[in-house]
Amino acid sequence: MRLSRYFLPVLKETPSEAQIVSHRLMLRAGMIKQASAGIYSWLPLGYRVLRKIETIVHEEQARAGHIPLLMPTLQPADLWQESGRYDAYGPEMLRIRDRHDRDMLYGPTNEEMITDIFRSHVSSYKDLPLTLYHIQWKFRDEVRPRFGVMRGREFLMKDGYNFDLTKEDALHAYNRHLVSYLRTYERMGLQAIPMRADSGPIGGDDTHEFLVLAETGESEVFYDSEITDLKFGDREIDYDSHAQCRAVLEEFTSRYARTDETHDEALFNEVPEARRRTARGIEVGQIFYFGTKYSEPMGAVVQDADGASVPVHMGSHGIGVSRLLGAIIEASHDERGIIWPEGVTPFHCGIVNLKTGDAQADAACEQLYAALRKHGLDPLYDDTDDRAGAKFATMDLIGLPWRITVGPRGLKNGVVELTSRRTGESEEMSPEAAVARVAAIYGVA
Amino acid sequence: MRLSRYFLPVLKETPSEAQIVSHRLMLRAGMIKQASAGIYSWLPLGYRVLRKIETIVHEEQARAGHIPLLMPTLQPADLWQESGRYDAYGPEMLRIRDRHDRDMLYGPTNEEMITDIFRSHVSSYKDLPLTLYHIQWKFRDEVRPRFGVMRGREFLMKDGYNFDLTKEDALHAYNRHLVSYLRTYERMGLQAIPMRADSGPIGGDDTHEFLVLAETGESEVFYDSEITDLKFGDREIDYDSHAQCRAVLEEFTSRYARTDETHDEALFNEVPEARRRTARGIEVGQIFYFGTKYSEPMGAVVQDADGASVPVHMGSHGIGVSRLLGAIIEASHDERGIIWPEGVTPFHCGIVNLKTGDAQADAACEQLYAALRKHGLDPLYDDTDDRAGAKFATMDLIGLPWRITVGPRGLKNGVVELTSRRTGESEEMSPEAAVARVAAIYGVA
Numbered sequence A, B: 001m002r003l004s005r006y007f008l009p010v011l012k013e014t015p016s017e018a019q020i021v022s023h024r025l026m027l028r029a030g031m032i033k034q035a036s037a038g039i040y041s042w043l044p045l046g047y048r049v050l051r052k053i054e055t056i057v058h059e060e061q062a063r064a065g066h067i068p069l070l071m072p073t074l075q076p077a078d079l080w081q082e083s084g085r086y087d088a089y090g091p092e093m094l095r096i097r098d099r100h101d102r103d104m105l106y107g108p109t110n111e112e113m114i115t116d117i118f119r120s121h122v123s124s125y126k127d128l129p130l131t132l133y134h135i136q137w138k139f140r141d142e143v144r145p146r147f148g149v150m151r152g153r154e155f156l157m158k159d160g161y162n163f164d165l166t167k168e169d170a171l172h173a174y175n176r177h178l179v180s181y182l183r184t185y186e187r188m189g190l191q192a193i194p195m196r197a198d199s200g201p202i203g204g205d206d207t208h209e210f211l212v213l214a215e216t217g218e219s220e221v222f223y224d225s226e227i228t229d230l231k232f233g234d235r236e237i238d239y240d241s242h243a244q245c246r247a248v249l250e251e252f253t254s255r256y257a258r259t260d261e262t263h264d265e266a267l268f269n270e271v272p273e274a275r276r277r278t279a280r281g282i283e284v285g286q287i288f289y290f291g292t293k294y295s296e297p298m299g300a301v302v303q304d305a306d307g308a309s310v311p312v313h314m315g316s317h318g319i320g321v322s323r324l325l326g327a328i329i330e331a332s333h334d335e336r337g338i339i340w341p342e343g344v345t346p347f348h349c350g351i352v353n354l355k356t357g358d359a360q361a362d363a364a365c366e367q368l369y370a371a372l373r374k375h376g377l378d379p380l381y382d383d384t385d386d387r388a389g390a391k392f393a394t395m396d397l398i399g400l401p402w403r404i405t406v407g408p409r410g411l412k413n414g415v416v417e418l419t420s421r422r423t424g425e426s427e428e429m430s431p432e433a434a435v436a437r438v439a440a441i442y443g444v445a
Helices: A021-028 A044-063 A077-083 A111-121 A167-187 A225-229 A242-253 A321-331 A359-374 A388-398 A408-412 A431-441 B021-028 B044-063 B077-083 B111-121 B167-187 B225-229 B242-253 B321-331 B359-374 B388-398 B408-412 B431-441
Strands: A032-036 A039-042 A074-076 A094-097 A103-106 A130-139 A154-164 A192-196 A206-213 A219-224 A257-259 A276-291 A301-303 A309-311 A313-320 A349-353 A379-382 A402-406 A416-420 A426-429 B032-036 B039-042 B074-076 B094-097 B103-106 B130-139 B154-164 B192-196 B206-213 B219-224 B257-259 B276-291 B301-303 B309-311 B313-320 B349-353 B379-382 B402-406 B416-420 B426-429
Touching: A021 A032, A021 A321, A032 B074, A032 B111, A039 A044, A044 A130, A044 A154, A044 A167, A044 A321, A074 A077, A074 B032, A077 A103, A077 A111, A094 B094, A111 A130, A111 A154, A111 A313, A111 B032, A154 A167, A154 A321, A167 A192, A167 A206, A167 A242, A167 A276, A167 A313, A192 A219, A192 A242, A192 A276, A206 A219, A206 A321, A219 A225, A276 A321, A313 A321, A349 A359, A349 A388, A359 A379, A359 A402, A359 A408, A359 A431, A379 A388, A402 A408, A402 A431, A408 A416, A416 A431, A426 A431, B021 B032, B021 B321, B039 B044, B044 B130, B044 B154, B044 B167, B044 B321, B074 B077, B077 B103, B077 B111, B111 B130, B111 B154, B111 B313, B154 B167, B154 B321, B167 B192, B167 B206, B167 B242, B167 B276, B167 B313, B192 B219, B192 B242, B192 B276, B206 B219, B206 B321, B219 B225, B276 B321, B313 B321, B349 B359, B349 B388, B359 B379, B359 B402, B359 B408, B359 B431, B379 B388, B402 B408, B402 B431, B408 B416, B416 B431, B426 B431
Parallel strands: A192 A257, A349 A379, A349 A402, B192 B257, B349 B379, B349 B402
Antiparallel strands: A032 A039, A074 A103, A094 A103, A130 A154, A154 A313, A192 A206, A206 A276, A219 A257, A219 A276, A276 A313, A301 A309, A402 A416, A416 A426, B032 B039, B074 B103, B094 B103, B130 B154, B154 B313, B192 B206, B206 B276, B219 B257, B219 B276, B276 B313, B301 B309, B402 B416, B416 B426
16 A cells, blocks of 8 residues: 555544553554544554454454354344343443334344344254354443443454353363464464453353453453463364363463452462462453353254254353454554554555655665565555655554665665564665565565 | 355245345345344355455455545434434434433444544645545335345445545546446446436435346336447556546446436437337446535535645445345346356355265265365365255255266266356366366466
């Protein structure tokens, strides 16, 4: 993308309404614009990151064998009356009446609707196991929305639902989701720690939240410091293997790690003192096993091998897709702006032309731009006639992990400069070498 | 995808509530499920096609230089009070009150919101031209939703908005959209004819609708038969060239083609009688130029080269993404089911194992499945133990354009059968040749 043809409305001033750094940086980097309280437009740069995160979630869901569909944003009230949650859900549910005075609502979650889809179409144990998910906009009418996309009202979420014949199969689905989520977050450059949690309005006994450590987190967390040494890495997992998935769950949940909601001081004190940590965390996902809580009242039953009708065992599993942008920025920024992990960066690399209008510099930038695109990479080329300082400030603010700087002086010696946003280190090399290096970083050399 | 692990709830019975063929076939093929009147869940097969259509729209928008963002589904009422449309819009607008009694609405279109984004961030003619678009769910509270996704209440639409300094530039944006839309529809296997239209509640003088001819279309259309011979094809267009875009517009709009709303009997009678056609059409898109209708009341102005403040010239341009599934099926089906054009098919090719459990047949199917996937193709492999007739019926119903049939008898002679869904013609060939043929059809050989 050429910056002269893009829409990147960066702000010089720090917006006063933003209390936390991710909100400030998303506004300043021209990623979002508030439409009304807790509701945002995703400007082009923000939208690019949102799509990258969505793509990672889809790819990892596919790897785990989960099947995507898409449920609508508006739901009929009667489904929620069946489950008993219509009255139980408080004023956070946005209730709507249509022109025929039918009661509807903007879905805050989809347990009822997916159970309805399941019971309408599945009647045999032979069609199990089954996990369906979607990535769709949800609404929770927070009384005081704040922190930008971290606690918005209209938010994008991945929610998945497993249907299994037995509790054991459903617990495997739970474990499989835990494994899949570990991979998902790591690909985004995040360490998200599974912590034993409270089930809240979803219900159920088994539930873990995934928390990213950050000073601005809404939850106080308590953990054994050994847990932050765990990495999922590149390991190959057979998602059908109960044993393999259970082993990962055990590895990642055997050490103490809880939020304030489930914290147990006595248990925590069993951790050697030197390893006891208290910090704050941002919740970026949660998994639940809740058995037959929805399938029983809603009649989601299958025939088992003996011909008996049994309610299916279910769980639901969510990733806060739009909130993840805030969480990533909270975990990865400095005083100059955002530092995107390579997995989610809106553009792979910036190209800064120090002297737009200089024939040699323009030509070198065009060649770099074309060469990077030939590798399937998306560079952002600052071809404007802003001064160099402003160009660097914008690149630092929007946080592209790599920048190639091109100027007449370097070109005389046949070199450009490749700079890491994270370390600030620069290295001179030929344009061809810079392209090769960036391609190698992104695995497309 | 292996059918045994997929969720494809095909129906044997024809649903009685569906009045038109696309609605019937989408229900029977397990593509959608009604959630409430005019609101649908997109089951996995339907979701796949929806995503394919979205991807084509995004790719063609990028080719035309248009920039994606994403505005929220819920909008504050005050923006619509500024433009004067809040009161003008009838009961099709779904009005919502949040917990703080603020008036909101579920956006039926986004002229106001995009104008607000523009005026907040753009102040100089140097930032023009600019075209922003999004693909987002909209809501129109139709009094009598019908015809499945063709006239739903919650629907997915691409809407784009151009901002230009002069009327001439804005008309170029209009022409550019027309060119881009011709390419977009052709990639989906559709012939969509631009017809002079009425502007309705959007406003403006210049507007064309794109109509797909189909017996079930809601509009009566009148046209010169020469127009159906026009093809956009592979031509390379410089989307920045005013002359090239205008030439395409003239080529595709110089012949008589109007809906009943703008039909002019006297003009129509100037078409030679043998070329006069009356038919029915489905609207799948519309483009508008409406000048300063929104920029003036909402203060979307820029400084021009002389320092004067001038309101920008705008247009809006829509593609009915979810409705396109219905339109494509209306235009492409037979008595056995859907016939997907290659550009939007949910799976590139079906594999039917005539004897699941037969070691040789199973192995041959697995090899075909792996070989097709190695080309980056998505086959749907029917590995269930249904009988052959049921497998063929399902494949015909869901409409994959190509099917490879594998059975012990053919394998003895080293052959499988490749069948075209459209023509019904079958040809025997080696498994390797079948893979090569399918790869060549999709341009990935």
